[in-house]
Amino acid sequence: MKKILLFDIGSNSVRTLRVTQDAQLQAQFSGKRVYTTRLAEGLAETGALSQARMLQSLLVIRSLHGELAAQGFLSFAYATSAVRDAVNGAVFIGFVEEIIGKGHARILSGEEEAAFAQQGADPEGGRIILDIGGGSTQIVRPHSRESWPIGCVRAKDLAPFDDLSSITNALYPILSGLFGPPDLDERHNRPILSSERQPAQEALLGVGGTITTLALLCEGKDTFAPWEDKKRIESFALRAVLNSLDSLGGAQRAKVPLLKNRHDVILHGGVILQYLMERLHCTRIDATLSDGLDGYALHLLNTLP
Template sequence: MQTGTLGDVRMPTAPIAPLAAIDIGSHSALLLIAQYRHGHLDPVVDLARTTHLGEGVVASGQLSEAAMARTLMVLRDYGQILSQYGVDHPVCYGTAALRQAQNTATLQQRVQQELGWSIRVLSGEEEAHYTFRGATAQIPAGGAVVIDIGGGSTEVVMGQQGHIEASWSLPVGAVSLRERFEICDRIPGPIAQAMDVYLAQVFQSIPATTLPLLVTGGTPTTLAALMLNLATYDSRRIDGHCFELEDFEMLYDELNHLSLHQRADLPAMELGRAMVILPALRLLITLMRQLRSLHLTVTVRGPRYGILL
């Protein structure tokens, strides 16, 4: 056992308990268990499970009973994992779906009653702040633009030397975009054009930049896994993977030629990701064009990392 000193007395030092965060998003719920060492978070467990919590929220303004049941089932599983690591009270937060839904309190109450966890609903500004903090914590000092493509919103944060200079929390994400344009399988050319026009309007307030781009979220990590021909998710290989804009355009064309079932069968395709990968790609391509940037770097460290720092 490690020991510490108190005067001349050697005192045992208890192991530092791990930290944990659960991100309840519109498309998936994420679990991070990490040790804080030397000013950095060292992930021990980093999981994502598809919930489709935001399904139908754009049209109805409500979290459906089925979506809440799926989310609770995932959270129960996470609770069992957390207990194995001695974590009783994770930092639990929600993003776009819980900001937009009128019955968010229903899910909060059920989670509190069953698991004893309080779900904090982040504002768009808070989500952008934690996204930037998590994504930039381990990069050299300098400026960056951090992009987080979620299911119901997209955060874009510009900053220098660890300080945010401007941020945008935009009410469009992979799930909401798919629902708005009623995409079930492939995206026909006219729909893609209409989507691009809509996205250009959403992003029009964001200025072009010469700063390097960092992108986080399930879409870019899945795309990196596809480009690397990974059979399973490997965060160490995905983190830091670089893309050119033309890579995304090529991937969009290739994936749009496949049926939904064919996309779902790709080895690196996360369960449920095949349904939203195409609208998310169109979003990412349009945003890169708006920023006038030809390349970016993928980071696995999003707001769940930032909220623990």
């Protein structure tokens, strides 16, 4: 039997997944957990991962690896935008390998990150997928995968405000420079999104903590509970939720259980989502809990002896 403990080392959190596969090749995924470590905090300013945030992430990995190794699990890890962009990212991965084993950790490229998100969320490859992370955003189309250096934590560094108006005013020019203006289809010599319109009858597919949190908020939920299939976010509901969160103020947002570890970046992530829905001419997005963590787990099951 294969027994795997997988770590997703992101910009905002370390996520885990336990995977077992029996002799009949039947796989079971369980124990998906999120540990907020804010590894990317300050990265935009210094270009490096801070010692404190690295230590916090390593403590999570060491604790869980020690517990599950005693039960026969092999640990593997992959890192995304924060480690990919940091000048000391390779050093950090070396520390991870000292804990879980040489060759058991790797840094994903932006395209690989997008590919695993597609494998986990939409293995048939027919949907446009948005994955808004802490340090980057992946956009997956049926025939292309794009990774962009903006996520909720990095956006907070670039727009260090607590109100929706200031965040929007600061981020929209940055997002326009990356993706192109929402109301234009072409700009010369810009690395913008392709201009194809998403069919009105088909929603985008959204993965990652920003989008899944906003999906629950759009339903009026204030605590997390896992779900099967998908939850829909309509553009009008997203605007209403962002305005409601804004009216709460930072202190009250921090008291919402669902936002315990995301209260200071949820508006930033919501503005990114709102912008991309406008840019892609789409009024709805379906949120799913299946994502790159599941995709990488499937990759390991298919490649490990």
